[in-house]
Amino acid sequence: MQELSLNILDIAQNSVRANASLIGIKVEADTAAERLIITITDNGCGMSAETVAGVMDPFYTTRKTRKVGLGISFFRLAAQQTGGDLTVESELGKGTRVTAWFTLGHIDLAPVGDLEGTVTSLVQCNPDIDFVYTLCVDGQTFEMDTRDMRAILGEVSLAEPQVALFIREYLTENTQEMIPPEFHGGIIPK
Amino acid sequence: MKSLAELAAIRDKMRQTVATRDDKASVRVVVGMATCGIAAGARPVLNAFTEDVARRALENVMVTQTGCIGICQYEPVVEVYEEGKEKVTYVKMDPAKVARVVSEHLVGGTPVAEYTVGTISK
Numbered sequence: 001m002q003e004l005s006l007n008i009l010d011i012a013q014n015s016v017r018a019n020a021s022l023i024g025i026k027v028e029a030d031t032a033a034e035r036l037i038i039t040i041t042d043n044g045c046g047m048s049a050e051t052v053a054g055v056m057d058p059f060y061t062t063r064k065t066r067k068v069g070l071g072i073s074f075f076r077l078a079a080q081q082t083g084g085d086l087t088v089e090s091e092l093g094k095g096t097r098v099t100a101w102f103t104l105g106h107i108d109l110a111p112v113g114d115l116e117g118t119v120t121s122l123v124q125c126n127p128d129i130d131f132v133y134t135l136c137v138d139g140q141t142f143e144m145d146t147r148d149m150r151a152i153l154g155e156v157s158l159a160e161p162q163v164a165l166f167i168r169e170y171l172t173e174n175t176q177e178m179i180p181p182e183f184h185g186g187i188i189p190k
Numbered sequence: 191m192k193s194l195a196e197l198a199a200i201r202d203k204m205r206q207t208v209a210t211r212d213d214k215a216s217v218r219v220v221v222g223m224a225t226c227g228i229a230a231g232a233r234p235v236l237n238a239f240t241e242d243v244a245r246r247a248l249e250n251v252m253v254t255q256t257g258c259i260g261i262c263q264y265e266p267v268v269e270v271y272e273e274g275k276e277k278v279t280y281v282k283m284d285p286a287k288v289a290r291v292v293s294e295h296l297v298g299g300t301p302v303a304e305y306t307v308g309t310i311s312k
Contacts, residue, residue: 001229010228013257071225117237124240125223125255152197156204161244161253166200168237170192 003113004038004102007075009121011040011098014071016126018044018096023122026134027115029104031180036084036102036112043095052090075100082106082186104182111185116171119144124164127157133171137178144171207249217251217296218271219243224258230265231284238285239268242292251296264307270295279307 020042058073076086090096264281
């Protein structure tokens with residue numbers, strides 16, 4: 001994965017498959033403390049303690065189509081290479097929380113990348129699931145909740161291309177000035 | 191700066207579209223978005239389709255996702271489903287190829303043969 005936002009997209013797909021009706025994506029940065037925390041929460045089917053223990057293993061998957069499950073391993077590696085790590089907390093019938101933390105400014109930090117693209121793709125492709133996206137940088141917070149959009153849209157689907165295009169532009173305009181240079185990764189582009 | 195209030199205008203426009211949509215054959219553009227697809231660049235492909243379809247106001251086209259369909263080496267994979275026609279599978283897609291698929295296939299009705307899985311395996 002070239003960007004952490006792609007890891008987020010990938011991990012959130014697990015929440016979709018867990019039949020979640022509400023998925024939370026939170027990106028929190030404290031530039032002074034050089035800390036970046038990414039949390040993906042869902043109210044899906046959850047996992048047993050045994051399954052949770054297995055998900056860190058790249059050769060573990062519940063899928064029958066192939067023998068590897070690399071999503072969590074990729075995301076964990078991205079965190080560990082900056083001195084951070086990743087935890088998975090889950091309860092059967094309640095849901096799952098994946099938390100990854102990173103050192104901002106670390107030479108091996110991958111770019112955070114296109115968060116708007118990730119959130120838009122998730123909303124557009126899963127119009128029956130609600131998403132709450134929170135970006136919090138040095139105390140400034142932006143939040144998007146698809147339930148607010150649904151209230152306006154009525155019977156018009158979040159999957160409509162015109163709606164998706166609006167969401168992407170809405171997110172970009174409202175968050176681009178919050179993105180600190182540290183989000184561009186370990187090597188800041190000139 | 192954009193605000194959620196603008197969604198009301200989009201809703202009103204879409205309501206008219208949805209009312210006329212029943213008369214037309216529907217088209218589904220499905221992008222593979224499992225770990226393999228995402229790592230290969232599926233998200234920019236999905237976004238490019240969405241943007242092109244929205245800007246051209248193609249009323250009968252929906253863009254959505256699927257999981258891994260088992261040909262990870264050909265990702266990003268895009269399948270186009272049209273009512274009454276055979277499924278077309280595009281492989282190794284990128285945003286630059288999307289514009290041609292939209293204009294020649296979704297608008298013009300003729301699949302772009304050179305991007306399809308049939309051409310690659312020959």
